[in-house]
Amino acid sequence: SSELTQDPAASVALGQTVRITCQGDSLRGYYASWYQQKPGQAPVLVTYGEKSRPSGIPDRFSGSSSGNTASLTITGAQAEDEADYYCHSRDNNGLKYVFGTGTKVTVL
Amino acid sequence: QVQLQESGPGLVKPSETLSLTCSVSGDSVTTGNYYWAWIRQPPEKGLEWIGNSYKSGSTNYNPSLESRVTTSLDTSKNRLSLRLTSVTAADTAVYYCARLANWGSSGAFEIWGQGTMVTVSS
Numbered sequence: 342s343s344e345l346t347q348d349p350a351a352s353v354a355l356g357q358t359v360r361i362t363c364q365g366d367s368l369r370g371y372y373a374s375w376y377q378q379k380p381g382q383a384p385v386l387v388t389y390g391e392k393s394r395p396s397g398i399p400d401r402f403s404g405s406s407s408g409n410t411a412s413l414t415i416t417g418a419q420a421e422d423e424a425d426y427y428c429h430s431r432d433n434n435g436l437k438y439v440f441g442t443g444t445k446v447t448v449l
Numbered sequence: 450q451v452q453l454q455e456s457g458p459g460l461v462k463p464s465e466t467l468s469l470t471c472s473v474s475g476d477s478v479t480t481g482n483y484y485w486a487w488i489r490q491p492p493e494k495g496l497e498w499i500g501n502s503y504k505s506g507s508t509n510y511n512p513s514l515e516s517r518v519t520t521s522l523d524t525s526k527n528r529l530s531l532r533l534t535s536v537t538a539a540d541t542a543v544y545y546c547a548r549l550a551n552w553g554s555s556g557a558f559e560i561w562g563q564g565t566m567v568t569v570s571s
Binding site: 437 | 495501
């Protein structure tokens with residue numbers, strides 16, 4: 342079972358802002374990375390570390406962290422942002438890697 | 450531009466061994482401070498980290514799979530390999546290889562292969 346918990350689903354109106362969260366004890370000591378996965382495609386890294394984005398990822402995607410919760414915020418959501426989103430971090434012992442349960446984001 | 454491509458049988462019989470390879474192009478598996486990972490995703494389910502290999506030969510595995518999994522790097526062929534023994538239907542999944550960069554405190558799977566579907570069935 343995953344040590345990182347995400348809400349199963351979230352929705353956002355086109356152009357509005359949505360924040361999805363990832364909760365787990367390990368997040369008190371480790372940052373999360375976030376991945377976007379569209380149907381039939383491999384995941385794509387969208388944020389990592391404290392507040393970093395790989396090149397080519399729009400700046401409407403931002404990551405943050407507080408206590409045992411990591412968040413991914415999409416500011417000004419676009420239709421193409423509709424996807425599943427997964428967080429990733431280390432396990433509670435810091436030795437292994439774990440993914441969150443995933444959140445399906447729908448853009449209305 | 451680094452690219453990863455998984456390959457291997459799409460169908461494996463129960464109790465047999467699943468073997469996959471991941472060819473890396475655009476860079477060497479020994480360049481930089483990267484780990485090379487395997488991740489899987491059962492149909493309609495979430496992602497599961499399987500394990501990592503490093504150029505030194507060190508490995509790190511998911512505890513739930515550790516007794517059955519072996520990953521390795523073949524530096525001469527610039528590829529990574531996955532072996533999973535005694536498979537059952539629960540091992541049916543899309544298998545991805547990925548490069549794990551040492552970014553942030555947890556690393557980041559920055560580059561992924563397209564994935565290959567493996568079905569376990571008689």
